Every structure is written in C-alpha cells, then in structure tokens.
Amino acid sequence: MSDAALSAKPERSWFAENKASIIRHGVINIFMLIILAPLAWVLMMSIKSRPDAMRGDFWPRKFDFGTYAYVFEKIDTLPVNLWNSIYVTGLTTLFTSIFAILAGYALVHMRPKGGGIVVVALLVSLYFPTRVVSIISVYEIQSSLGLINKTWGLILPYITLNLAISILIMRSVFQLVPHEVVEAAKVDGAGPVRTLWEIVLPMARNGLVVIFIVNFVTAWGEFLLCSTLTNDQTARTMPVVLAGAQGGLGQWSWPNLAAVYMIVVTPGIIAFTFAQKLFFKGLMEGVVKG
C-alpha cells in the first residue's frame, strides 16, 4: 500500500489495521485449505501401507512408496489406458488449437462476408446443451463410420467439445493485434499463412496457452462420449476406467487407486503451474474481455 493511500485514511490504531488483515488472510487460507485438502488426502492415500488405508487417519503409521511402481507392474491395462488418454488428448488439443487459430484469425483479420453468422452460431452453441442432446446423433455418426469401440475415433467428436469457445477466445485475442500490423505485412508481400505464423501468432501467445490448457483439461477428463462410444476397458481412457473402478478390491486397492489418480492428475497441475503467468494474461485477454 502506498504512503498516499495510508495518509488519506482517517487515523486508526495499528492493531485495528492489522486485525482486519489477519481475519482476511485467515478466511482466505481456510478456503485455500478446502481447495487443497482433497488432493492432499489422495496424495497421502497413495503412499500409505494397505492396513493404514482402511484406518482413515490422515497421517499413516507406516509409509509405502512402492505403490507407484506396483501399479505399473501389476495392472496390465494401466499402460494401455494411459496411452489412450495421452494420444487422444494430444491429437484433440493439437487439431482444435490449429482449427481455432485459423478460424479466429480469418474472422478478425480477413473479415469474410458471412463471418458474423459464424460468430453468432458459435455463441448460440455455447448456450444450448449441445453435448447432451447431440449424443444420440453422434453415436449414429460414429456407428456408421465404424468407429464404435475405436479409441482414436473419439478424437473426432472431442475436437468439437471446445471448438466454439476456442475460436471465440482466439478471436478476442487476435482483436488485440492492430489491423495495421496485418495490413503492413500484406503490403510487404506476406501471404495470410506467413502473416499469421510469423507476425500475429507470436503476439497471441497468452491466448494460445489458454486454449491449450482448456482443450487438454476437457479431453483428458471426458466421460460421456468415451463411456458411450466404447465398450472394452482397453479401448477407454484412464479417467473413465478410474470412474468405474470399485475401490478396495484386488488390483484396485485404495493405495493403488490413489497412486493411479496421482499419476493421471499431476501432469496437468504441473503444466499449469509453469504456464500460470501466461495463462492468467491470456485469460484476461481472451475470456474476460471477450
């Protein structure tokens, strides 16, 4: 707080000033604790010995760090499900991002006739419960393409899950790039692809981080389509298998489940923590202002 702000206030005792602050931070930290506690619980569960897992105490009497190695050695469907998750999510994120960049750029800086209709259609689709109602028809489409129970076939409907919001985010991010910059590139003889790739895209880095993360999170955790369009456990993605696993029995003992959970949830959190600065900037540029 600046000196000016302090001196502008009516005089208050040092204690009164700090009491408000202490209470404020106390309340904030209770919220922080509530956010982190469930994750801490799973982390502890994953390193508990089996008898401690049933005991319910937060801090185990005996640690067992071997669970992580154990789940990879003993649960033979685990690598399959993990690989399904990785390539379906990776390709979905890649394609959606490319499509959203191209479309967002075209809408802002190439201004085609009829672009306004596209924007309205995208906006309306956000308010309609498309995902739920369309499942009947999507099943039919996948069935006629022979893609039922095919893991890679999930990529096609997955691309559209966040396509509309991704295009709209990229659109608001590209709107921050002055039109003169694009015009200047055009005068200099750069085609639209080169203008986009070399000049505009580097300026839209923050927005890119946002759509990467949004698409990654959605595809990695998608349940409805995956559980409807696939039948075999080996064709499914890791979170869907976890959602169906009954805890406590056989290979799905509680520490095993918790260890698998940590393996699946940590990459996203770590990636986000590293990219958080760009993510926040992008969120402000693309979502809040858009």
Add this chain to the structure above:
Amino acid sequence: MVETTASDRMTTSLAPQSSLGERWAALRNTMSAWWFLLPAIVFFVGYQVYPIFRVLWISFTDYEFLSSDPAQFVGFANYITALNDPLMWASLWRAALFTLMFLPGTIILPLLLAILIDKVTNAKLATFYRVVLLIPAVIPSTLVFVLWKWMYNYQVGPINHFLVDVTGLFTLQNAPQWLGGTPLTLPAIAVMEWWWGLGYHTIFFLAGLAAIPKDLPEAARIDGASEWKIFWHITRPALAPIMMILVVLRFGSAMAVIDEYLIFGGFNRDTPTYTWTIFMYDQAFKLGLWRQGFAAAIGMIGALGMMVVMVILIRIFRPKG
C-alpha cells in the same frame, strides 16, 4: 527481403487499379478466409449443428436404433407421450432442484472470496492465492468426480471419517450415505461443484474488481459510506456483467448435468439423480430397442425448457443502461 519489399510497394502504388481487379482481390481474400474457416466449420457442422437437427428430426419419428424396421414419421406423438409422462415432469423438476441448490453457492462464495483477495497487497501472496484457486479448474472433470466419490465414500472417505471417528456425531450404523441416489446425493454433488468452480469464478470476479478505479471506494469511505453501501453502489454494478454471464452459463451447465449423475446415481427412476438428461440417456442407450425417437423428444423438451429460462435470466440480470 527489404529490397523486394520496397519494389513491391512501388508496383502496388504505381499500378492503376481497375475496379474489376479490386473486386477480384476482395473475392480472393474472402475465398482464402473461408479456406481458413473450413476445418473448423466442417467439424462444427458435422458434430454439433448437424446432430442437433438430426435429433430434432428423430424426435418426430418412432426411430429405434436396434430395430430393423425403418423409422416412421409420427408427428408430435413422442412429445405428447413425454409431456403426459409424470416422469418427464419429475425429471425436469429434479434438474431444476439441483440448479437451485447449486447456483447461489457457486456465485456468492467466489464473490466473497474475490472481495477478500482483491484487498491483498502482497504481490507474492496474491500470486500464490491465484495459482491455488485455479488448481481445481485444471483438474479434468471426471477426475473431480472420482476425487469426490472418494471424499464421500462410506468406508474410507474423510468426510465420514470426520463425522464418525473424529467428532463422534454419527456411528457407523447411522453415518450419512452421500452418494448412490440417496436424498443427500444432489446436495453432495452441489457442494462438489462449488469446490470445482470456486477458484475459476473467483478469478472472474477478481478481473472485474481490478477494473474498478481504486480511488472510488476510498473516496466513498472518506465520505463516511459503510462497507455494505460501497459494495452495493460501487462493487455490485461493476461486477454485474460478469455476474450475468456466470449465472446464465452455470444455469445452463447445471440443468444439463449428466456425467455426475451417470457416475454417482445410476438408472433407478425413483432417485433424485434421474433427471431429464438421464431419462433421455436411459431411453436412448439402455432400454429395449433403444427408443431414440422418444429419447430425442425428451432431450428437446429439456433443452427448449432450459433455453426459455435462460432468456428470462438474461433479461433479469442484464445490466441496466
């Protein structure tokens, strides 16, 4: 590079431009713009627009997916059957009930937290709070549900552990059964959704608060305005647009919840999680020959009912002026 650029500029400025040439250039620009839009539009139409109209069409037929008979056009028969079915109304009411439980908490708690965090002046602490806030938002949906399925678990879940072993408020015999279609299931899911959206919504409100000039509340305070008055006359109007977007979007997502009910509820028609979405899914993919014509009508009734309320909400919460 620089030379060619300069000469390019020369030629473009010197060449006499016919209106035909200009029009050709404009047309070429539009054409290449549509090439850029093409992949997005193919997928958007193929997997979002077409399916909606296809489902709308199916809802007017007696289409059964597993039946070998061709579907017949039946007009509004499916809609009439659905609207005469008490389960249709019960399932819509259950979705509305969940929305009523969920919506206030997912707006008010983040608003409160945002007002508190907005006053944090230590930059490092503020960053730390923001990072923690967004952690639930980067946990993929299914993993949030799995996490809370364990939180609410009867045997090992920490919530019942706290209620039974730590505080002794309940015994193992009468400890609450949170999930699985009990009356507690909807409130339990609502609390989970609060947790999930808490950080993300707080960040939204923080962005809105950051846009308020800092000297405005200061000046009001000097003039002797109470904190409540400052909130009501300065903060609230500034946050109104964000509030409207959140209310409308979250109303939409709450009414159309399906994954949570599939994971926590199941297909018992008497349970509170058997909402219109589950009713539709049950008819389309579980029962008999997959009565998708009837299911499509259920889906359309649910979706249209939602859209009507959303339009009303937009009218109520639209910022004045």
